[in-house]
Amino acid sequence: MPELPEVETVRRGLMEHFVGRTLVKMELRRDGLRFPFPVDMGSRMEGREFISIERRAKYLLIRLSGGLTWLAHLGMSGHFSLLAAGEERASLHEYSLGMPVGKGRHDHVVAHLDDGSRVVYTDPRRFGVMDLIDTSAEEEHRLLRHLGPEPLEHEWTASVLASALRGRNVKIKTALLDQRVVVGIGNIYACEALFRARISPLRISSTLAGKRRPTKRVELLVDAVKEILNEAIESGGSTLNDFQAVDGELGYFTHFFQVYDRDGKECKRESCGGKIIRIVQGGRSTFYCRRCQR
Numbered sequence: 001m002p003e004l005p006e007v008e009t010v011r012r013g014l015m016e017h018f019v020g021r022t023l024v025k026m027e028l029r030r031d032g033l034r035f036p037f038p039v040d041m042g043s044r045m046e047g048r049e050f051i052s053i054e055r056r057a058k059y060l061l062i063r064l065s066g067g068l069t070w071l072a073h074l075g076m077s078g079h080f081s082l083l084a085a086g087e088e089r090a091s092l093h094e095y096s097l098g099m100p101v102g103k104g105r106h107d108h109v110v111a112h113l114d115d116g117s118r119v120v121y122t123d124p125r126r127f128g129v130m131d132l133i134d135t136s137a138e139e140e141h142r143l144l145r146h147l148g149p150e151p152l153e154h155e156w157t158a159s160v161l162a163s164a165l166r167g168r169n170v171k172i173k174t175a176l177l178d179q180r181v182v183v184g185i186g187n188i189y190a191c192e193a194l195f196r197a198r199i200s201p202l203r204i205s206s207t208l209a210g211k212r213r214p215t216k217r218v219e220l221l222v223d224a225v226k227e228i229l230n231e232a233i234e235s236g237g238s239t240l241n242d243f244q245a246v247d248g249e250l251g252y253f254t255h256f257f258q259v260y261d262r263d264g265k266e267c268k269r270e271s272c273g274g275k276i277i278r279i280v281q282g283g284r285s286t287f288y289c290r291r292c293q294r
């Protein structure tokens with residue numbers, strides 16, 4: 001499943017391609033994905049210019065001239081690919097199935113731009129979301145209004161996290177995945193951040209928070225989250241076609257996992273000597289080292 005760094009990479013890639021271009025034709029090949037598309041979505045978008053693209057949690061907010069926002073979420077397996085004018089190269093997914101891109105049965109949305117290029121949205125499992133909303137009403141959107149703070153913004157500090165954890169009786173791993181506590185930290189990066197901060201995923205949140213001021217451990221955790229997300233974004237490249245996930249599998253980010261998916265292997269922390277184990281929390285796999293994460 002694409003996580004925050006992957007979505008941020010997609011945002012940057014789309015920005016480079018979209019901004020300043022005009023949408024000539026919006027080709028919707030289905031009535032919807034996870035939810036139905038709004039009626040007249042395509043015709044309302046056509047003829048507008050792309051102004052900017054923002055990200056809120058894992059939602060892309062693609063802003064069009066005239067105060068409209070095309071909201072997109074990649075779901076489990078969605079991805080965008082770019083095709084230059086006249087180009088018929090296959091996206092990795094369709095290519096693997098022997099189909100030319102733009103013609104595969106999973107290519108659900110094609111945006112035709114004024115320079116003849118196309119942006120194709122492919123989504124085999126169709127858990128993605130697309131909506132068209134007034135830019136001025138973005139914050140009140142039913143999918144966005146309950147979201148907590150963004151982990152990469154300066155405003156997200158140890159004090160902010162500590163107050164969210166105070167009095168909470170849930171385990172810290174569960175709290176990090178709670179979108180009201182902080183958005184966009186998925187299972188993989190929660191495991192990685194806890195490993196880097198040497199915190200056990202089983203620790204009860206309130207015991208980390210500190211009574212008035214945040215503990216040193218919360219400070220380490222906030223730093224670890226920011227570092228890991230930034231490193232993943234930096235390793236992601238800046239063009240869309242660098243990011244080609246086949247069937248929602250993660251591609252090039254996997255090489256730098258320190259703990260995720262390493263059960264039974266030796267802990268990578270120097271001189272630790274522990275072994276990574278896998279447990280299940282809330283139906284999701286957690287990987288950690290019992291020796292150096294406390």
Ligand SMILES: [Zn+2]
Pocket residue numbers: 267268269272273274275289290291292293
């Ligand atoms: Zn260890």
